[in-house]
Amino acid sequence: KSQTQVSVATGRAAAAAVMALVWEVVGGAGHGGIIVRSGSELTSEMAAERLSTGSLVKELNSRDGRIEYELVQGSGPASGWVTPSLRGKELLVKKAEVSTQVQVAKRSGRSAFSQWVSSKDEEAEVPAAEPLEEVEQSDLQVEEAPAAEEAPVAGKGLSSDEADALKLYLERFGESRDGCNPGYNRKAFPWYSGPAKQPERQTLSNEALKSAMNKPVRRIIKDKHWEADSEGEEVPLCTRCSLPVGEFSYQGREGKETCVHAECMAQVLIQDRQRDENSRAKRENLKKQKNRKEYDIGWRMDSVPKNTTLAVQMGCPAPPQGLCCLVLDETSRTVKVAATLEPSAAINLEYLLLALKVRRTAQREPLFSLDPVDPQNLEKTPQKKVYEPSWLAGTSVGDVMFQADYFLKELALGEYDMPVLGMLSVFDWSEMKERNKAWAGREWFVVRKAEVRTAEDNTLIPHVRMGVEAREQVVTKKGMEDAPVTLPNHPLKKFADAFTKNFDLIAERKSVVFH
Numbered sequence: 351k352s353q354t355q356v357s358v359a360t361g362r363a364a365a366a367a368v369m370a371l372v373w374e375v376v377g378g379a380g381h382g383g384i385i386v387r388s389g390s391e392l393t394s395e396m397a398a399e400r401l402s403t404g405s406l407v408k409e410l411n412s413r414d415g416r417i418e419y420e421l422v423q424g425s426g427p428a429s430g431w432v433t434p435s436l437r438g439k440e441l442l443v444k445k446a447e448v449s450t451q452v453q454v455a456k457r458s459g460r461s462a463f464s465q466w467v468s469s470k471d472e473e474a475e476v477p478a479a480e481p482l483e484e485v486e487q488s489d490l491q492v493e494e495a496p497a498a499e500e501a502p503v504a505g506k507g508l509s510s511d512e513a514d515a516l517k518l519y520l521e522r523f524g525e526s527r528d529g530c531n532p533g534y535n536r537k538a539f540p541w542y543s544g545p546a547k548q549p550e551r552q553t554l555s556n557e558a559l560k561s562a563m564n565k566p567v568r569r570i571i572k573d574k575h576w577e578a579d580s581e582g583e584e585v586p587l588c589t590r591c592s593l594p595v596g597e598f599s600y601q602g603r604e605g606k607e608t609c610v611h612a613e614c615m616a617q618v619l620i621q622d623r624q625r626d627e628n629s630r631a632k633r634e635n636l637k638k639q640k641n642r643k644e645y646d647i648g649w650r651m652d653s654v655p656k657n658t659t660l661a662v663q664m665g666c667p668a669p670p671q672g673l674c675c676l677v678l679d680e681t682s683r684t685v686k687v688a689a690t691l692e693p694s695a696a697i698n699l700e701y702l703l704l705a706l707k708v709r710r711t712a713q714r715e716p717l718f719s720l721d722p723v724d725p726q727n728l729e730k731t732p733q734k735k736v737y738e739p740s741w742l743a744g745t746s747v748g749d750v751m752f753q754a755d756y757f758l759k760e761l762a763l764g765e766y767d768m769p770v771l772g773m774l775s776v777f778d779w780s781e782m783k784e785r786n787k788a789w790a791g792r793e794w795f796v797v798r799k800a801e802v803r804t805a806e807d808n809t810l811i812p813h814v815r816m817g818v819e820a821r822e823q824v825v826t827k828k829g830m831e832d833a834p835v836t837l838p839n840h841p842l843k844k845f846a847d848a849f850t851k852n853f854d855l856i857a858e859r860k861s862v863v864f865h
Contacts, residue, residue, distance in 0.1 A: 373444060375403050589610055654746075704742075716742055718748065719794065721734055820843045
């Protein structure tokens with residue numbers, strides 16, 4: 351048994367009211383109206399004519415304090431972007447609100463129950479004089495369906511019991527949504543998931559709360575990048591000094607809509623260069639710290655050997671402050687170790703023993719030098735430690751000689767502040783004397799005079815005068831060699847002379863030079 355199923359589309363639409371603002375132009379009376387631009391940016395093209403005073407416009411869009419309009423009444427461009435107010439002066443005032451009806455098509459293919467409820471609401475809204483049977487022919491759709499039982503028409507064919515049950519259901523609909531009412535068990539429905547579980551609160555420590563509260567909050571404030579002159583013209587402002595921009599300007603860092611003066615841009619570039627220089631210095635400093643840690647560069651006072659152990663071994667009681675001296679016994683013509691409280695007579699026993707060992711075994715004084723590995727490539731080649739005799743490497747004497755020599759070279763290159771006021775680095779001397787001339791050289795500590803003086807109690811007091819020597823070097827086939835003549839005004843020679851002149855003062859201020 352087959353039949354024809356007829357589905358009828360209602361063909362009706364719901365009207366949604368959209369309110370639009372109507373503005374009246376009140377500014378620009380002395381200039382024939384207000385300025386209109388093609389876009390929301392102040393740099394956009396200006397319209398050929400102004401929007402006359404007294405015109406009515408409808409607002410279409412708004413952005414950054416400017417509105418896009420459509421001309422309703424008056425003269426001027428049919429559409430564009432204008433500014434409602436300048437310097438507290440109203441150029442446009444709100445006139446009224448109008449509603450535009452937007453027809454929204456209803457859903458089709460709803461359930462029979464939804465159609466029945468909707469039909470009841472529509473019957474209540476439609477006046478009695480309007481016939482319900484007026485349906486356009488295009489809204490009728492007839493299609494053949496296979497043999498099936500006749501589908502009930504929504505709102506029709508309901509018995510009195512069914513109508514009462516439906517009415518009761520509508521009255522109680524939505525009364526219980528959590529399944530607690532046994533008459534309406536929502537657990538049977540597939541979308542029921544039980545009562546919502548409250549998320550567990552995470553407790554934060556006091557340190558985390560304090561750090562979050564002390565963290566600076568970055569507030570993005572959009573400044574006003576334009577202003578109006580006495581004639582009502584919009585003039586862009588410099589984002590750095592907030593002064594009007596002339597005919598020539600640069601684009602600001604805040605975006606394409608901003609402008610800056612040439613002088614302000616120069617300051618911005620200087621700040622950028624300074625920021626880059628600080629970043630470069632920070633990277634180099636981190637690299638230096640890494641290299642110093644890797645190659646054990648840097649003087650530490652705890653590396654100075656103590657006298658207590660050696661003094662006890664040599665028959666001297668433990669000195670009270672670790673200071674020892676040498677006392678001459680004229681009868682036996684021998685020297686013994688004794689405790690002292692006089693710093694000028696104190697000596698370091700381990701340094702003395704190692705120096706005597708070098709003199710006895712190698713018949714010379716201890717020597718240390720930092721030499722380039724590849725003399726032909728001075729810019730990139732590393733340096734190697736050279737000890738004479740070689741067994742000084744790893745000893746306390748070898749370490750203090752290396753640290754003092756390395757400090758001397760760093761000070762000459764300007765790595766540290768000069769210990770004496772008025773001293774200049776070799777780079778400072780090069781800029782003053784020979785700016786563009788490339789040169790190479792070497793410098794080292796020398797002992798200019800060494801004496802052993804005797805006090806009244808036969809205490810031996812060492813007296814040493816030291817200095818710094820410098821020589822210009824040239825690259826030969828054999829490597830780096832001293833130049834035949836080093837001029838007195840050579841930058842390295844000038845630094846060495848200044849260091850020698852202030853040697854005692856520098857030794858008092860720099861422990862590594864003293865030792």
